[in-house]
Amino acid sequence: MKNLKHAASGILVPLAALGLWQALSSMGWVNATILPSPMQVLTKWWAYLRPLEAFDPAQGSYLAWCFSGELIHDALGSLYRVLLGFLLGGGLALPLGLAMGYSKLTYGLFNPLIQVLRPIPPIAYIPLSILWFGLGNPPAVFLISIGAFFPVLMNTVAGVQNVDSIYLRVGRNLGASRLTQFTRIILPAATPYIFTGARIGMGTAFIVVIVSEMIAVNNGLGYRILEAREYLWSDKIIAGMFTIGLLGLGIDTLMSRLSSHLLKWHRGLEQS
């Protein structure tokens, strides 16, 4: 009952916004090209989602047909780039971050360069990325990996540096070798920070994928909403935007579920 009430109150504002939007459109106060009605967007969304051709068993399985819609292709394309870029950027940032957090020497060597590069938004790399990698997936993945790299790096460094020294004292007291201290104490103690970094990095990757698709790739959700603008299909633009929003929400929910599962020992994540 309480949950129901909670859910009901959560849906109130979106419903009101939707109602207002529909009213604006049906009263004819705004041009439908500038702001199409919610119904129009929904119709377009469905058209964007469903398969383009009728089911033909000769072309492949029913399941493949179900997923042959343009939106599905775009979403999968974007998702593929996000994951690839995230794994690349995060995968490089994690070992470097661990090394920088653990060793003052490594920190001293790398930190100045990192601090200079970090404030450069990934978007600023667009011209170079096209110069270096041409068009298509490579420049997009490059940009996304830059977006994911720094949050993972900075949080990993902080995570290792902030390991409570009392845990290391216990480790030494129990006779742990340096390797054991690193793998069994420092690494697990730093995971809450690392996961936070991964979540922020994934968020950045998601922003960057949309931008990079507007510039360097000819499919994906970012490309599609830019293409729709060329034809003044504002309903498709909005449908694409909502898809981006829902996909981002889905990824973030997944990441947060994963981290609270893996960090069930951690105090700070009990309520998230």
Next chain:
Amino acid sequence: MSAATHISVRGVHKVFQSGGQEVHALKAIDLEIPRGEFVCLLGPSGCGKSTLLNAVAGFSLPSSGTIAVEGAPITEPGPERGMVFQEYALFPWMTVAQNIAFGLQIKGLAKPAIQEKVEGLLALLHLQDFRNRYPKDLSGGMRQRVAIARVLAIDSPIMLMDEPFGALDALTRRNLQDELLRLWMELKKTILFVTHSIEEALYLADRTVVMTYRPGTIKRDLAIDLPRPRDVASPAFNALKKELSQLLMEEQSRHNQDEFKGAAVD
């Protein structure tokens, strides 16, 4: 050094640099602890009792003088001197059983041997129902039981305890004190126990070493010959309590004077 001496502290000084000033935390400490003795270090905060304990643990070596265990000088921390911290210091990412097993894994014991030992310790400290819990789900008293089990697991002949029950409520505290005495008598450990509670020292120790406030020296080395279990309401207990209170008050007032001068750096 007599044959029974387990820990020997000889002419130990410890000097810290603090705000451009030299702080003499320990000065000319001499202490011989026989095997199997329960010794409490008692004093106001800033008297260097924890500094001395950390020196014996090997976390922070003396500026001069030597500390030896069975005649061998201490140069680094080691599992033969297991430490129990006031803040428990359990690994929050490990369950109770994993925390206890950690030291045994470091020793390289085989899995069945580890399991057997952990089971024994869970039973010894009444932790069987909590083996798969994480520390965050345990009360302070339970956490300290796990921390004690973790040190018992590695069979340290010496247990160093840094105000281990300081953060517990009175009942839990008494409960764990009794438990510790039971374990000590059963396992014949040498225990060096830091506390600022007179009653705790009198309740637990064979011998109480009262330390002075800065520089930390030994003010009084007092054998507590009361029979166990000790009755905290007995006249003999209270006479000792009064005596120790008197000694401690003197040091506390020196501590206070220092604080009012703004010189205390804790």
